[in-house]
Amino acid sequence: MWWPKFVAAGVILVLLILWELACRGLNLPPYILPPPSRIGLVALTRAPLIGPHALATAVEIIAGIALALVVAIPLAIVMFARPALERALAPFLVASQAVPVFAVAPLLVVWLGYGMTSKILMAAVIIFFPITVSLLAGLKSCDRDLRLLFGLMGGGFLDSLRLLYFPWALPQFFAGLRVGVSVATIGAVIGEWVGAQQGLGYLMIQANARLQVDLVFAVILWLTLMGLGLWTLVGWIEGRVVTWR
Amino acid sequence: MLTVAHLTKQFNAAPVLDGFSFSLPRNGFTVLIGPSGCGKTTLFDVLTGVVSKDAGTIRWGGRTLAHLGAEAAYMQQKDLLLPWLSLAENAMLPARLRREKNLITVRKRVESLFARLGLAGFEDHRPATVSGGMRQRCALVRTLMFHRELTLLDEPLSALDAITRRSLQSLLLMLQRDFQRTLLMITHDVEEALLLADRVLVVSAAPMRIIQDIPLATPKPRKPDDPTLIALKESVLARLEGELDHVVA
Numbered sequence: 001m002w003w004p005k006f007v008a009a010g011v012i013l014v015l016l017i018l019w020e021l022a023c024r025g026l027n028l029p030p031y032i033l034p035p036p037s038r039i040g041l042v043a044l045t046r047a048p049l050i051g052p053h054a055l056a057t058a059v060e061i062i063a064g065i066a067l068a069l070v071v072a073i074p075l076a077i078v079m080f081a082r083p084a085l086e087r088a089l090a091p092f093l094v095a096s097q098a099v100p101v102f103a104v105a106p107l108l109v110v111w112l113g114y115g116m117t118s119k120i121l122m123a124a125v126i127i128f129f130p131i132t133v134s135l136l137a138g139l140k141s142c143d144r145d146l147r148l149l150f151g152l153m154g155g156g157f158l159d160s161l162r163l164l165y166f167p168w169a170l171p172q173f174f175a176g177l178r179v180g181v182s183v184a185t186i187g188a189v190i191g192e193w194v195g196a197q198q199g200l201g202y203l204m205i206q207a208n209a210r211l212q213v214d215l216v217f218a219v220i221l222w223l224t225l226m227g228l229g230l231w232t233l234v235g236w237i238e239g240r241v242v243t244w245r
Numbered sequence: 246m247l248t249v250a251h252l253t254k255q256f257n258a259a260p261v262l263d264g265f266s267f268s269l270p271r272n273g274f275t276v277l278i279g280p281s282g283c284g285k286t287t288l289f290d291v292l293t294g295v296v297s298k299d300a301g302t303i304r305w306g307g308r309t310l311a312h313l314g315a316e317a318a319y320m321q322q323k324d325l326l327l328p329w330l331s332l333a334e335n336a337m338l339p340a341r342l343r344r345e346k347n348l349i350t351v352r353k354r355v356e357s358l359f360a361r362l363g364l365a366g367f368e369d370h371r372p373a374t375v376s377g378g379m380r381q382r383c384a385l386v387r388t389l390m391f392h393r394e395l396t397l398l399d400e401p402l403s404a405l406d407a408i409t410r411r412s413l414q415s416l417l418l419m420l421q422r423d424f425q426r427t428l429l430m431i432t433h434d435v436e437e438a439l440l441l442a443d444r445v446l447v448v449s450a451a452p453m454r455i456i457q458d459i460p461l462a463t464p465k466p467r468k469p470d471d472p473t474l475i476a477l478k479e480s481v482l483a484r485l486e487g488e489l490d491h492v493v494a
Contacts, residue, residue: 148293
């Protein structure tokens with residue numbers, strides 16, 4: 001069926017038209033609610049201003065994803081190999097998500113400064129949980145008969161991990177990664193709100209203080225496009241790695 | 246020779262195996278047949294070490310072993326091929342896990358077995374792109390690549406259509422004849438048991454015990470319309486129906 005892929009685009013288009021008509025019909029001033037046409041224009045014409053900030057945020061997000069992967073993959077494997085460790089670490093994993101990221105952000109800025117490091121860490125903290133949990137669930141879901149077969153073939157843990165468990169868990173790993181990258185912008189932007197010298201969060205705070213609401217919306221549009229771009233990129237990589245589905 | 250003596254296994258105080266004993270001669274093809282839930286798969290689980298036995302001894306090759314996990318090749322109803330590997334890579338898995346150094350030689354051995362089993366030209370195909378019968382033949386090659394004399398077959402043909410099943414039955418006979426394997430197979434198909442086996446063990450409902458031991462000396466391949474086999478089939482079916490009535494009662 002061809003039509004489902006156009007439903008989302010159609011709904012968004014209708015909402016944008018209603019928004020545009022409301023702004024024009026109600027004569028809303030642009031510092032309260034700018035119309036979508038103006039936001040689109042600002043997003044394009046102010047690209048020289050927004051672009052470098054977007055680049056800084058993108059670097060923070062990608063570095064955050066890399067850091068999250070470096071922590072999450074070994075952590076999930078260790079917890080899979082040692083179930084007792086999983087039981088011991090589970091409360092800490094849940095706690096890392098239960099504490100609001102807004103509460104931690106000022107502390108990280110105090111400890112790590114106004115540079116990129118605190119934002120990278122914020123992004124990583126948000127991303128690593130869904131990756132760890134989904135990869136661990138994927139590893140644990142491996143077919144019992146396949147595990148038995150590998151045992152009978154004399155497969156050690158590392159060989160079984162490489163040839164059986166990890167490929168088996170890849171679809172779930174990518175599902176977690178998709179969730180992670182779609183919320184990665186939150187960590188980076190919150191970090192920039194609390195204290196930064198560049199980045200889209202920093203630009204939003206500056207624009208908001210000057211009542212440049214159209215610029216705030218333009219930045220949100222850029223952030224949305226970055227999130228969608230990362231989501232699509234992960235989907236593309238998944239399609240090239242998980243070729244057997 | 247495989248000798249299993251007084252094997253006992255209980256689940257929640259219910260005995261599934263209660264002193265079960267049997268022995269297999271080397272290079273023989275023995276088929277175990279019995280009603281559903283009688284404990285045949287539990288027997289294989291105990292033999293392969295998936296579950297530990299409560300009591301009893303397992304002797305193979307003159308040694309007493311806790312289980313046969315490191316001694317037996319294993320094949321079951323599901324082909325258990327990894328979808329991310331090609332057919333040849335799947336068949337090479339036992340060698341890779343044994344850390345055999347020369348994988349080129351292993352690959353050549355697999356290619357030669359593929360040719361023998363009618364899989365030539367499909368070495369680099371993924372499992373999802375071939376038929377169920379071809380996947381099961383690939384699983385058979387992988388079973389051969391274990392390089393273990395004792396082979397446990399847990400209903401390996403039951404998910405296949407009649408024609409594919411007939412072709413794989415011939416391959417199992419070839420496996421025994423040309424590769425000198427000692428085969429122990431579970432099946433629910435009485436005719437299949439009588440066509441393939443040197444010996445059929447008919448077992449009771451749980452706790453499992455041997456109720457009929459049928460040595461079959463007629464040469465293979467056998468014909469399903471052989472009157473002797475038809476008479477034997479009726480006799481085995483009557484015993485199994487009797488067991489079923491016993492369970493229902």
